[in-house]
Amino acid sequence: MSVLGWTLHALAGHWHRHPVQFFGLFTGLWLATALLTGVLAINAQARASYALASELVGGTPHARLEPADGRPLPRAAFGDLRRQGWPVSPVLEGRVQLAEAGPRLRILGVEPLSLPPGSEMAGESLGEAGLVDFISPPGQAWVAAQTLADAGLEEGDAPMLDNGERLPPLQVRPDMAPGTVLVDIGVAERVLQARGEITRLLLPADAEGTLPAPWNTRLRWERSGENELDRLTGSFHLNLTALGLLAFAVGLFIVHAAIGLALEQRRPLLRTLRASGVEVRVLLAALVAELGVLAVLGGLAGVASGYLIAGALLPDVAASLRGLYGAEIGGQLTLSPAWWL
Numbered sequence: 001m002s003v004l005g006w007t008l009h010a011l012a013g014h015w016h017r018h019p020v021q022f023f024g025l026f027t028g029l030w031l032a033t034a035l036l037t038g039v040l041a042i043n044a045q046a047r048a049s050y051a052l053a054s055e056l057v058g059g060t061p062h063a064r065l066e067p068a069d070g071r072p073l074p075r076a077a078f079g080d081l082r083r084q085g086w087p088v089s090p091v092l093e094g095r096v097q098l099a100e101a102g103p104r105l106r107i108l109g110v111e112p113l114s115l116p117p118g119s120e121m122a123g124e125s126l127g128e129a130g131l132v133d134f135i136s137p138p139g140q141a142w143v144a145a146q147t148l149a150d151a152g153l154e155e156g157d158a159p160m161l162d163n164g165e166r167l168p169p170l171q172v173r174p175d176m177a178p179g180t181v182l183v184d185i186g187v188a189e190r191v192l193q194a195r196g197e198i199t200r201l202l203l204p205a206d207a208e209g210t211l212p213a214p215w216n217t218r219l220r221w222e223r224s225g226e227n228e229l230d231r232l233t234g235s236f237h238l239n240l241t242a243l244g245l246l247a248f249a250v251g252l253f254i255v256h257a258a259i260g261l262a263l264e265q266r267r268p269l270l271r272t273l274r275a276s277g278v279e280v281r282v283l284l285a286a287l288v289a290e291l292g293v294l295a296v297l298g299g300l301a302g303v304a305s306g307y308l309i310a311g312a313l314l315p316d317v318a319a320s321l322r323g324l325y326g327a328e329i330g331g332q333l334t335l336s337p338a339w340w341l
Helices: 003-017 019-054 076-083 128-135 145-151 185-192 228-265 267-275 280-325
Strands: 057-059 062-067 089-097 104-110 119-121 141-143 170-172 180-184 200-204 219-222
Touching (some): 003 019, 003 280, 019 280, 076 200, 089 185, 104 185, 141 145, 145 170, 228 267, 228 280, 267 280
């Protein structure tokens, strides 16, 4: 065995004689990594769901015309602006409740024919056949697979709502946000019982000019990339991140105390090794290698545990976000390879 190997063996003997110190050191690394990883996983899952929700009508960048007073617009706004050359497309949004005590769903109604050129719906470019199927009676309702599972429904079902209306047959799309149903705007008017109303207008991001009266005072511009859910939930996720970092710092303090005590108790051993001819660089390399092995073991255990913690807490966090901000987040965590680094 090499000198480095014998040095490592001698240093490892300390942990055999002091298992409580080893337990404290490993536990500090493990818990610090687990809690921080769990918080980061929940935040990443939430932000991915926000991005999906904001990009249901994606493709080329869009600008939005939102009502200045926050109230629904009359559909006449769409017709009036189109007649004056503005390439706007209406969107109607609202929430419905399934009749059989299922989850509340966010309805998003769009008009595919007037969407800005290059637009995609849930990551898809509708061809002629797909467009006909989407807008022709009874139409289609696009949902995520998780939404079907949460509601106990199957693809092709046309569930009844508590207001007496019925959704079109449900179709699963992989890029749909959880808890959201994408339909034609005519269907949205019916199921939301909001005849003649729209929530906002979409138009190309490069559109410029002054809106004609009276819409210049009733509408405000929102440029692409401004995610309302990100703004609303920013403080919530900031607090979560702060708690995760605090837990990580506390864990590192435990590790620092354990390492300091171990070095103090091994001073006689280090002097003996130096007197036996072990060079300083070999001794330092052995100490660094020892810490590296402990850090890797604690980190791997922490990442795995953090994933489990995040999975257990995600339903409660999702319920909080839904109740406070009306935000829906996915229930399936994705373990990013970057977390292991």
